[in-house]
Amino acid sequence: MAKGLPKRSEDYSAWYNELVKKADLAENSPVRGCMVIKPYGFAIWEKMQQTLDKMFKDTGHSNAYFPLFIPKSYLSREADHVEGFAKECAVVTHYRLKNAEDGSGVVVDPDAKLEEELIVRPTSETVIWSTYKNWIQSHRDLPLLLNQWANVVRWEMRTRLFLRTAEFLWQEGHTAHATKGEAIKETETMLHVYAKFAEEFMSMPVVRGVKTESERFAGAEETYCIEALMQDGKALQAGTSHFLGQNFAKAFDVTFSDKNNQLQHVWGTSWGVSTRLMGALIMAHSDDEGLVLPPKLAPIQVVIVPIYKGEEQLAKISEKVAGIKSELEARGISVKFDDRDTLRPGFKFADWEMKGVPVRVAIGARDLENNTVEIARRDTKEKQSYSLDNVESVIADLLDQIQENIFHKALMFRDDNITKVESYEEFKEVLETKGGFISAHWDGTPETEEKIQEETKATIRCIPLENEEEEGTCIYSGKPSTQRVLFAKAY
Amino acid sequence: MAKGLPKRSEDYSAWYNELVKKADLAENSPVRGCMVIKPYGFAIWEKMQQTLDKMFKDTGHSNAYFPLFIPKSYLSREADHVEGFAKECAVVTHYRLKNAEDGSGVVVDPDAKLEEELIVRPTSETVIWSTYKNWIQSHRDLPLLLNQWANVVRWEMRTRLFLRTAEFLWQEGHTAHATKGEAIKETETMLHVYAKFAEEFMSMPVVRGVKTESERFAGAEETYCIEALMQDGKALQAGTSHFLGQNFAKAFDVTFSDKNNQLQHVWGTSWGVSTRLMGALIMAHSDDEGLVLPPKLAPIQVVIVPIYKGEEQLAKISEKVAGIKSELEARGISVKFDDRDTLRPGFKFADWEMKGVPVRVAIGARDLENNTVEIARRDTKEKQSYSLDNVESVIADLLDQIQENIFHKALMFRDDNITKVESYEEFKEVLETKGGFISAHWDGTPETEEKIQEETKATIRCIPLENEEEEGTCIYSGKPSTQRVLFAKAY
Ligand SMILES: [Zn+2]
Ligand SMILES: [Zn+2]
Numbered sequence: 011m012a013k014g015l016p017k018r019s020e021d022y023s024a025w026y027n028e029l030v031k032k033a034d035l036a037e038n039s040p041v042r043g044c045m046v047i048k049p050y051g052f053a054i055w056e057k058m059q060q061t062l063d064k065m066f067k068d069t070g071h072s073n074a075y076f077p078l079f080i081p082k083s084y085l086s087r088e089a090d091h092v093e094g095f096a097k098e099c100a101v102v103t104h105y106r107l108k109n110a111e112d113g114s115g116v117v118v119d120p121d122a123k124l125e126e127e128l129i130v131r132p133t134s135e136t137v138i139w140s141t142y143k144n145w146i147q148s149h150r151d152l153p154l155l156l157n158q159w160a161n162v163v164r165w166e167m168r169t170r171l172f173l174r175t176a177e178f179l180w181q182e183g184h185t186a187h188a189t190k191g192e193a194i195k196e197t198e199t200m201l202h203v204y205a206k207f208a209e210e211f212m213s214m215p216v217v218r219g220v221k222t223e224s225e226r227f228a229g230a231e232e233t234y235c236i237e238a239l240m241q242d243g244k245a246l247q248a249g250t251s252h253f254l255g256q257n258f259a260k261a262f263d264v265t266f267s268d269k270n271n272q273l274q275h276v277w278g279t280s281w282g283v284s285t286r287l288m289g290a291l292i293m294a295h296s297d298d299e300g301l302v303l304p305p306k307l308a309p310i311q312v313v314i315v316p317i318y319k320g321e322e323q324l325a326k327i328s329e330k331v332a333g334i335k336s337e338l339e340a341r342g343i344s345v346k347f348d349d350r351d352t353l354r355p356g357f358k359f360a361d362w363e364m365k366g367v368p369v370r371v372a373i374g375a376r377d378l379e380n381n382t383v384e385i386a387r388r389d390t391k392e393k394q395s396y397s398l399d400n401v402e403s404v405i406a407d408l409l410d411q412i413q414e415n416i417f418h419k420a421l422m423f424r425d426d427n428i429t430k431v432e433s434y435e436e437f438k439e440v441l442e443t444k445g446g447f448i449s450a451h452w453d454g455t456p457e458t459e460e461k462i463q464e465e466t467k468a469t470i471r472c473i474p475l476e477n478e479e480e481e482g483t484c485i486y487s488g489k490p491s492t493q494r495v496l497f498a499k500a501y
Numbered sequence: 502m503a504k505g506l507p508k509r510s511e512d513y514s515a516w517y518n519e520l521v522k523k524a525d526l527a528e529n530s531p532v533r534g535c536m537v538i539k540p541y542g543f544a545i546w547e548k549m550q551q552t553l554d555k556m557f558k559d560t561g562h563s564n565a566y567f568p569l570f571i572p573k574s575y576l577s578r579e580a581d582h583v584e585g586f587a588k589e590c591a592v593v594t595h596y597r598l599k600n601a602e603d604g605s606g607v608v609v610d611p612d613a614k615l616e617e618e619l620i621v622r623p624t625s626e627t628v629i630w631s632t633y634k635n636w637i638q639s640h641r642d643l644p645l646l647l648n649q650w651a652n653v654v655r656w657e658m659r660t661r662l663f664l665r666t667a668e669f670l671w672q673e674g675h676t677a678h679a680t681k682g683e684a685i686k687e688t689e690t691m692l693h694v695y696a697k698f699a700e701e702f703m704s705m706p707v708v709r710g711v712k713t714e715s716e717r718f719a720g721a722e723e724t725y726c727i728e729a730l731m732q733d734g735k736a737l738q739a740g741t742s743h744f745l746g747q748n749f750a751k752a753f754d755v756t757f758s759d760k761n762n763q764l765q766h767v768w769g770t771s772w773g774v775s776t777r778l779m780g781a782l783i784m785a786h787s788d789d790e791g792l793v794l795p796p797k798l799a800p801i802q803v804v805i806v807p808i809y810k811g812e813e814q815l816a817k818i819s820e821k822v823a824g825i826k827s828e829l830e831a832r833g834i835s836v837k838f839d840d841r842d843t844l845r846p847g848f849k850f851a852d853w854e855m856k857g858v859p860v861r862v863a864i865g866a867r868d869l870e871n872n873t874v875e876i877a878r879r880d881t882k883e884k885q886s887y888s889l890d891n892v893e894s895v896i897a898d899l900l901d902q903i904q905e906n907i908f909h910k911a912l913m914f915r916d917d918n919i920t921k922v923e924s925y926e927e928f929k930e931v932l933e934t935k936g937g938f939i940s941a942h943w944d945g946t947p948e949t950e951e952k953i954q955e956e957t958k959a960t961i962r963c964i965p966l967e968n969e970e971e972e973g974t975c976i977y978s979g980k981p982s983t984q985r986v987l988f989a990k991a992y
Contacts, residue, residue: 044568077535086606096598107587115577
């Protein structure tokens, strides 16, 4: 912990990589592109999971579990889907190893070749819709509102901890409905669940929008998304919710008899967020001293560091701390008393700053005499002395304030970095000098979108849901346009 | 639900298979050997997970996540380990599909062959110990007490829902210690955690013991286990805890400098339970009417069925039920009000019996007049009328009684089915006619163990931890023996 991070303003990418490592969040594994999520990082992910899982259940969903493997032929059933996923998947071809004849170790047993190869799921629409076929006969079987927490694999060539890894953890919701309207409503409901989670728990403001055709999920008729802005001015897609139309129902022949006894194809949705959210969380608030965590997702919300000389002082401080700790815990606040005896307070301060603990309490022998403690908040680094008398409610208030403050800071940053431009020249200049979201008119064609991406690396992040209609001309083609869309370079 | 189950006494195996299906717990997937865990089954597994996870954390463990894939060469590092797992594993050899030239779909792209094959983890010792090497340098880094919840794959040829599947869900604890004594203590602690969970939550009595050498985990120096007895007289291994000695530390060269600055190899343990526990839970208590669940693991603890004619009666009943339901929920009891209007009460009764809901409340118009309800308990099928005045505490008591009662019933059954035998003739006769655990003297050699297994299909389930020393002679070889061991046919 002695050595600090690279400066965020000087090398954002190195800052991120070092932060993930130094805050003990994750590391690369011996398997190319797969990560090890370390206990502290995993504790944050668990908080995310618990919160989201409750939100899913509160909106009527249940969890289930579907197989890791997908028969190769299933992928091909939906034409767009296979195009989207076949190029980056892990393929299981054999089911046994045997001892090498030369004694050098184990080799694949050629006699144990699978008749049909299995794909490690990159997403589960195909295997789930093939199952839904047996579960759905009547309108009484609908809606079917399921979710699974799972690992998935997409063979990415360039990987980055949390942001893009070959294996990642996620949840995938898969719902089936009797009508188009219901399915669209579900797609939107889940988008709003994601947005609420991002804003209220991650303190990360997001734009709700829909993707253009070329950025849509492979097999969807409409992809809704939430897009966040990172501190380097790049956008990050934080969650997607797909209206699948009847595509998978048709591919797997999933029908139901409606109230008039007519056979209809089922309407579907799917929606997911992943450990990528960890990357977003890290980048949204952290600074040159390390991680800054929103209190609602911090595994340790308060750390208490004793400042003492000798056993006797420590014993007195520990006794006082025990009372504070149990009162805070009774309020549902998680507290760590860092009484490691081989480390100096300054080292501990830096350590917990690196790990993003929202509130730090330091308490020494003099504090005991004066009935005070020193409290430091991680977000603003302000330190202040407080009376011990009502320290628990001071801390509880402070946690709320921090949650709020980092959201507003991120919101101001985001709003300052949505720039309206009227020409392609201006577009390119803002993109190079300022970054962020660029709000511009676009003619609605994939051709223009592709050209702009080729020339500038910016993509259309979304067409915001609450867009105002506005007459204008496309910055690239000069053709007429009825609304602005948001461009950005993205993770 | 109209059609019942095969009788448990007539065809135990068909009874189990149909029960898993009819209670909506799980089903086979299109992928050979992999199961779909349905929402109701998964809700039970979630309760198990939450309970165990809290027990792990209360004993000082944290969760983390390690990769799904293991490089082939890693498996070979520990000689016994590779022998144990190489013969039944899913092997990833390629990372891309491409369109078939004849347009028939997608095929494996031969240009995308991996340099080294990857094994889908059958268990994670190798990849975890290769990671621990970088995490452990000093005695201050120990103990390392981690767990992961994950899916694993073992290519079983004969599969059965929950009991033996190619992919299954489990938790695997992996700990590292400075001394042999500490590691053995950890192994035993976790065995007792499993036993406590089985007995207090699953209401399933277990024998704690150690495995013989030939039944040990591949790579362990000692395997501790809990063994349960199913209603057909077969044993089921419900959890294992392994003392790994320094085997994996040596295979992956994991050392630490001790307090005297001497380099030592680390001592290890690993321990796991899986969705197999679902199979055990199902078989431990259920009957010809369906599932019998211990209240502590039942997703729905109380179902309330209205008995009514017409909307007006239903409205009055519903109003009363709303009050009961919210009072029960305030006590942490989960309640389902089954007001489906197209099904008769008798159908609903059978449906919830099949699903094992511990307490059923029926309430009709006459009950409202009399201020009573009818309460039926799933375990004994007793029905009784109670006053509505204190119905919530009656139900709470009943749930406790059911939890207790099914445990004692299972315990009596288990104790009645541990038979001491003194000769091989007697052994074979008890095995064929009565089944259950057979307590017999054994000479301690793998040869005798193997012969008995070949001739009778019975295996040594364990050497019980609290075994009395007793002079005797081996039932098979006649050689001297100092203690009895437990034999049984097993799942
Ligand atoms: Zn069809
Ligand atoms: Zn070594």
